[in-house]
Amino acid sequence: xxxxCRVITRRDFLLxxxxxxxxxxxxxxxxxxxxxxxxxxxxxxxxxxxxxIDGSGTIQGTVLEKMMDQAVKTLMQAPDVATAWRDFVAPSxxxxxxxxxxxxxxxxxxxxxxxxxxxxxxxxxxxxxxxDDRGVLRNPVFQACxxxxxxxxxxxHDWSGLGTLLKxxxxxxxxxxxxxxxxxxxxxxxxxxxxxxxxxxLNVLVxxxxxxxGVGPHSFSRxxxxxxxxxxxxxxxxxxxxxxxxxxxxxxxxxxxxxxPISPPPHHISTADSRFGLGNxxxxxxxxIKLGWDEGILI
Amino acid sequence: xxxxxSLKWISGNSMxxxxxxxxxxxxxxxxYSPQRKDWTMAAFLVISVLLGSTIAxxxxxxxxxxxxxxxxxxxxxxxxxxxxxxxxxxFDYINGAAEVYRAYxxxxxxxxxxxxxxxxxxxxxxxxxxxxxxxYGVFTNDQDGKELDLGQGAFYRSGxxxxxxxxxxxxxxxxxxxxxxxxxxxxxxxxxxxxxxVEGQKPIILSYLPSEGxxxxxxxxxxxxxxxxxxxxxxxxxxxxxxxxTSGVLASYERKEGSARLLILEYxxxxxxxxxxxxxxxxxxxxxxxxxxxxxxxxxxCSARVHEKFVAIVLECGDRDLAKGxxxxxxxxxx
Numbered sequence: 036x037x038x039x040c041r042v043i044t045r046r047d048f049l050l051x052x053x054x055x056x057x058x059x060x061x062x063x064x065x066x067x068x069x070x071x072x073x074x075x076x077x078x079x080x081x082x083x084x085x086x087x088i089d090g091s092g093t094i095q096g097t098v099l100e101k102m103m104d105q106a107v108k109t110l111m112q113a114p115d116v117a118t119a120w121r122d123f124v125a126p127s128x129x130x131x132x133x134x135x136x137x138x139x140x141x142x143x144x145x146x147x148x149x150x151x152x153x154x155x156x157x158x159x160x161x162x163x164x165x166x167d168d169r170g171v172l173r174n175p176v177f178q179a180c181x182x183x184x185x186x187x188x189x190x191x192h193d194w195s196g197l198g199t200l201l202k203x204x205x206x207x208x209x210x211x212x213x214x215x216x217x218x219x220x221x222x223x224x225x226x227x228x229x230x231x232x233x234x235x236x237l238n239v240l241v242x243x244x245x246x247x248x249g250v251g252p253h254s255f256s257r258x259x260x261x262x263x264x265x266x267x268x269x270x271x272x273x274x275x276x277x278x279x280x281x282x283x284x285x286x287x288x289x290x291x292x293x294x295x296p297i298s299p300p301p302h303h304i305s306t307a308d309s310r311f312g313l314g315n316x317x318x319x320x321x322x323x324i325k326l327g328w329d330e331g332i333l334i
Numbered sequence: 335x336x337x338x339x340s341l342k343w344i345s346g347n348s349m350x351x352x353x354x355x356x357x358x359x360x361x362x363x364x365x366y367s368p369q370r371k372d373w374t375m376a377a378f379l380v381i382s383v384l385l386g387s388t389i390a391x392x393x394x395x396x397x398x399x400x401x402x403x404x405x406x407x408x409x410x411x412x413x414x415x416x417x418x419x420x421x422x423x424x425f426d427y428i429n430g431a432a433e434v435y436r437a438y439x440x441x442x443x444x445x446x447x448x449x450x451x452x453x454x455x456x457x458x459x460x461x462x463x464x465x466x467x468x469x470y471g472v473f474t475n476d477q478d479g480k481e482l483d484l485g486q487g488a489f490y491r492s493g494x495x496x497x498x499x500x501x502x503x504x505x506x507x508x509x510x511x512x513x514x515x516x517x518x519x520x521x522x523x524x525x526x527x528x529x530x531x532v533e534g535q536k537p538i539i540l541s542y543l544p545s546e547g548x549x550x551x552x553x554x555x556x557x558x559x560x561x562x563x564x565x566x567x568x569x570x571x572x573x574x575x576x577x578x579x580t581s582g583v584l585a586s587y588e589r590k591e592g593s594a595r596l597l598i599l600e601y602x603x604x605x606x607x608x609x610x611x612x613x614x615x616x617x618x619x620x621x622x623x624x625x626x627x628x629x630x631x632x633x634x635x636c637s638a639r640v641h642e643k644f645v646a647i648v649l650e651c652g653d654r655d656l657a658k659g660x661x662x663x664x665x666x667x668x669x
Contacts, residue, residue, distance in 0.1 A: 042569050042570065042571045042573055042617045043569065043570040043571075044568065044569040044570070044573070044617060044618050045566075045567050045568055045569065045618075046618065046630055046631055048567075049630065049631040049632050050631050137429065192430055192431075193430055193431040193433065193434055193564075194430040194431070194433040194434070194560070195430060211425075212425060212433075215430065215433050216560075217560065217563075217570055217571070217572075218560065218563065219430075220570065249431075250476055250478075250491065250492055250494045251476070251494040251496065251505050251507055252428045252431050252432075252434075252435070252443075252459055252461075252505050252507075253428060253431070253457065253494075253505075253507045254428070254429075254431045256492035256493050256494060256511070257492075257493070257509075257510065257511070258492040258493070258511065259492070296567075298564050298565070298567070299560065299563045299564045299567060300563075300567055302570060
């Protein structure tokens with residue numbers, strides 16, 4: 036460790052009030068000094084519908100589609116759904132839908148199918164669309180892709196603090212474990228890979244049944260997921276993740292009845308902002324639009 | 335057999351080699367004992383050493399336990415083949431959670447699935463951590479829940495039972511948390527514990543912790559700075575130069591003077607300890623006085639002291655005298 040090296044410590048978070056205010060997640064002490072901010076806020080749409088999950092825990096496709104339609108229209112400020120999707124993609128695009136198949140909490144298949152259908156309605160040929168997670172480096176559509184749609188559920192994660200949209204691209208790294216250092220703080224670097232750089236048109240953070248705590252090697256218990264019944268959409272993955280992280284943090288504090296910081300702190304969200312310039316993590320740089328069901332929104 | 339790194343067990347075989355393990359006859363199941371090896375196993379281990387790998391040794395220890403595991407427990411029956419993972423293929427099994435086990439020198443993991451007729455699963459994972467210290471260490475990562483008198487320590491919460499004994503960390507995960515699943519995982523844990531003949535010792539560094547006011551479930555043993563950060567986020571960088579050759583213990587205290595956290599770190603030599611202490615003072619409490627004491631932003635005291643090859647650090651201490659007193663107590667206990 037070089038003596039002159041500026042190290043971010045717990046004390047920096049204390050100074051920023053981050054541990055007290057937001058569990059050390061979002062009050063990221065150095066985002067205000069991030070280079071290259073153009074002064075433009077990132078738009079994030081949070082939409083919820085309490086009917087999207089029925090009494091048996093089944094996702095209601097028709098409700099989910101209405102949520103997606105309303106959210107993309109709002110996000111793109113488009114007059115209709117079709118226009119919004121045409122703003123994301125052109126008929127000539129080759130589109131990879133980066134999903135997540137972690138078996139305890141995967142991207143809902145109904146959502147994957149819905150995104151595929153919307154892309155086709157926007158004119159993208161079916162043969163030029165693929166949904167994949169762990170096989171993206173072997174998938175010919177992903178290898179040739181000109182556009183990416185990124186979607187996954189949010190959950191706590193043993194090593195990165197949170198499983199996020201940013202982290203969802205780790206499968207584009209030939210050796211994912213190389214990005215595990217210091218709570219996966221360098222995940223943002225993957226977004227600079229030629230295969231993915233500047234290709235992500237839409238991020239959909241699935242907050243239908245997010246996971247706010249994990250136990251054991253399988254990192255999952257049904258006790259630690261809840262029906263939040265929401266989706267977070269943004270063109271900015273950092274802003275979407277930071278918004279989701281605030282909800283997870285609020286849920287933890289509420290559930291455990293004490294300040295319960297996400298552990299380890301999900302630094303990769305802040306470093307994606309401050310070091311890699313992928314978006315905005317600070318709430319004051321996020322235009323959060325909330326739609327739908329408000330009860331228990333936690334943000 | 336899937337491949338050398340992630341193999342399905344084939345009865346009586348381990349990585350293509352037949353390994354005799356001194357299996358008992360009659361009703362008594364085979365048990366794991368580090369002392370009991372026959373010539374075939376000795377040859378097997380020699381080959382392992384020659385290959386520069388401890389994987390096979392870990393696999394053999396797990397295989398001894400595997401062959402004694404019950405095929406059925408209450409309504410749950412063994413489903414499918416057992417799996418064995420090493421420190422690389424473990425990522426295929428539990429994704430990023432694997433880093434926690436790798437940070438404690440995991441040698442291998444045996445996984446067995448039990449299911450009820452309607453498909454409700456209980457998953458047994460037995461991690462060979464290579465040493466009892468590391469088995470205890472990984473166990474201390476999560477000490478929530480109801481304490482159980484099993485193995486050398488066990489907890490149950492939210493469908494998950496964790497236990498350690500000798501060099502093994504045992505995880506039993508039930509997809510649903512019910513009275514029936516609790517009874518099943520408890521029964522399985524008892525069975526596994528009985529298959530491990532001996533007990534292991536806890537890390538010696540724990541004996542340097544002052545006992546007055548310690549909160550037992552706050553005690554965490556670790557090597558890696560990321561594991562420390564999971565329990566107490568100190569810094570983004572590894573300012574204490576922690577790694578496989580270092581050991582650390584973190585504990586919380588509640589005394590009449592106030593509360594505090596205490597960190598004791600052991601380095602390979604005094605030079606490394608001195609460097610780590612200097613780095614901590616530079617990066618964390620540069621304003622510290624000559625005795626290494628500083629009042630920080632949340633109005634708590636932080637202090638560090640080096641003693642031979644050890645560094646002791648008090649964090650979040652509500653009382654200056656308590657901070658000094660804790661370090662004094664540690665130094666009297668250190669060798």
